[in-house]
Amino acid sequence: MKKLIGFAAIAVFCTNSLAEIPVKNNSISFNKLPIEIKEAVQSEYIDTCQGISEDEEMQVKNPKITFRKGFLVNVDFNNDGLKDYIIRSSDVTCEGAYSMFTGNSDGFIDIYFQNEAGKYDHVLNYWLGREGLELKKIKDGYRFTSEYNDSYLVWDKSINKFISYYGPEKRKDILDLNDENSTTSQTSTEKGEVLRQAFQ
Structure with a gap:
């Protein structure tokens, strides 16, 4: 019984830690997320949104963060029989800074592959x-x-790498797991270099 109460207390603490600011979640329930995904949502999105309340120039002091349905997807992306998680930054908004997770683009995706131990490894940003x-x-x-051209991102199981194809330049990139150059993939070479330097 003590173990059950302790587990319940931990679960309540983790759930509450996700709700330090007003949260509207239309995606997968945070209570059902593996710890690796829950921590990513907390640190990369909720904490970041909450951080704008500390900026004296921002008008919003208790910003609401909204997660749309497509924010979290749980599918077997790499076709290994284990379901993976994909986080899409364009499906979250922070009140008072609506483009903070996308800029003027479609944003980022983060892919987490499930391993045989049931844990999730962050494999691509x-x-x-x-x-x-x-x-x-x-x-x-x-x-x-x-939907506009031939661009795509796919996992190639035969080489265990991501393949990114940028249609306008007919450019194919092979991306290793956690490839730091992945930020250049869906843009022109020139813009990609500027972006890569900005993130260093």
């Missing part, structure tokens, strides 16, 4: 540019495909 990439089910898993 990928800038989507403005190509309108949407997640689609394909024969061998999933891929992000552009």
Whole structure:
């Protein structure tokens, strides 16, 4: 019984830690998330949004953060039989700083592969540019495909790497897990270099 009470207390603490500012969540329930994903949501989104209340120039002192339905997706992206998590920054807004997670682009995706131990490894942070990439089910898993051109992002199981194709330049990049150059993938080479320098 003591173990059960202790577990319940931990669960309540973790849930409450996600709600230090007003939260509207239309995505997967935070209570159901693995700890790795919950921590990413907390540190990368909720804490960042809450941080604007400390900025004297910002008008909003208790900003509300809103997660839309597509913010979290739980699918087997790499077709290994284990469900992975994808976080999409364009599906979250912070009151008073509505473009803080996207800028003037489609934002980023973060992909977490589930390993055999049931844990989640952060394998890719990928800038989507403005190509309108949407997640689609394909024969061998999933891929992000552009609605405007031939751009895409897919996992190639035969080489265990991501393949990113930027349609306007007909440029294919092979991305290793946690490839730091992934931010250049869905944009022109020139803009990608500027972006890469900005994130260093």
